[in-house]
Amino acid sequence: MPKEISFLEISELNPVLIDVRSGREYLADHIPGAFNVPLLNDLERAEVGIVYKQHGASKAKMLALNMVSPKLPEMIETIKGLADGKPVVVYCWRGGLRSYSIASVLSIMGISVFRLEGGYKKFRKQVTQFFEDSVNNVLVVNIHGLAGTGKTEVIRELINLRAPAVDLERLADHRGSVFGHIGLTSQPTQKAFETRLFYALANLTRASCCILECESRRIGKLLLPITLQKAMQSGKNILIYDTLENRARRLVEEYTRSGLETLAQTHQALAGLKDRLGIAKVKSIQNMIQQGNLVEAAKLLLTDYYDPLYKYPNQPSPDYELCINNCNAEETARIICHHLKITLKNN
CATH class of the missing domain: 3.40.50.300 (P-loop containing nucleotide triphosphate hydrolases)
Structure with missing residues (x-):
């Protein structure tokens, strides 16, 4: 199981950051320096969301699996090329299934990989917390x-x-x-x-x-x-x-x-x-x-x-x-x- 790493620990590791969220999520904001290798594109993510609301989590996960499976070999090769021997830190929206699934496959393939604890959501909280607390000084x-x-x-x-x-x-x-x-x-x-x-x-x-x-x-x-x-x-x-x-x-x-x-x-x-x-x-x-x-x-x-x-x-x-x-x-x-x-x- 891939280990989790906090945002503060990233600078010590000097890894390659991989954002597996959809392109639209990435464009809205991302951790600077992160590469976007989406597990699901915008349309696929929307379709999975509809199935989740109408038919529940189990069917939504199966649909996502069918969408992702054919893309996995190319995604792994892309990430390996970007990493070029460096450790990889993968993140999604909140450190959930998307980052877990791709990090697990990378780990099986022998790539040094970590998951960002709490994903983008926790990073965003640190940004807002900084402006609430530190800027005052x-x-x-x-x-x-x-x-x-x-x-x-x-x-x-x-x-x-x-x-x-x-x-x-x-x-x-x-x-x-x-x-x-x-x-x-x-x-x-x-x-x-x-x-x-x-x-x-x-x-x-x-x-x-x-x-x-x-x-x-x-x-x-x-x-x-x-x-x-x-x-x-x-x-x-x-x-x-x-x-x-x-x-x-x-x-x-x-x-x-x-x-x-x-x-x-x-x-x-x-x-x-x-x-x-x-x-x-x-x-x-x-x-x-x-x-x-x-x-x-x-x-x-x-x-x-x-x-x-x-x-x-x-x-x-x-x-x-x-x-x-x-x-x-x-x-x-x-x-x-x-x-x-x-x-x-x-x-």
Whole structure:
């Protein structure tokens, strides 16, 4: 009988994780790094569920066995190839029949295999427990600034410097504004986002602080855990600023990396601003973009839409413990690191 292993023990084993849930379950959320080798596909799982409700567990198990049996040899070969000699940890929804059956066959075939105790359900509980308990003790340092000041660039430079920073926009696949989806892939599910965030923050539990770009609770369709938002509200605040010209050029560079598809998405997003900016101004911006006057279009968006919306100062302000003119993201990141090293040491 395959042994069970807890989630906390996985890092010590360095195994290959195999998620035997259906493709839809896997896409909704999974343990990062896990490979999906489904015992039942989405349609098969639904069919087994119907038989279970109408005729009971015995007939549902027999149907599942008939579905799985022809696939077993190929599944075993797939898992052996993925494992490449490493131990295997198999999990399903709650550590039940699906993971037990495939782990048993792997064990018979001489493969070193474990079952994840409690399956995905228990892993998910650990994620939610982390946000309920551990996040309350995190000192958050918020990076504030108007659109185009380069906040995300600074966060990424901080990460390059191995500072305790987390790129929320990268985890959410969204830049947090009406144009935030442009040029990016679709956003993860809420559960998948929380899993990404859990891994990012859990790696910083021994750090003296966590540096984040200041965001509202909503990033696109996703929500930050309420405990993290509260930690951000009570944290330290740093402001970065820059000239309108530099900010506009940053926006153009950021939003035009994906070519014509990006421009089409921009036109669509602009159409949603007609109530706020008026039809004439939206058409004017769209015409500028069509004619290639991208920097001028960005300036107009900044002065008439973004700046009134976010209301951050674009110059030093006594409301922030540190204010930096962000001409160079790497230098700004170094200044922040130096400042935090001194202030946190004194505290």
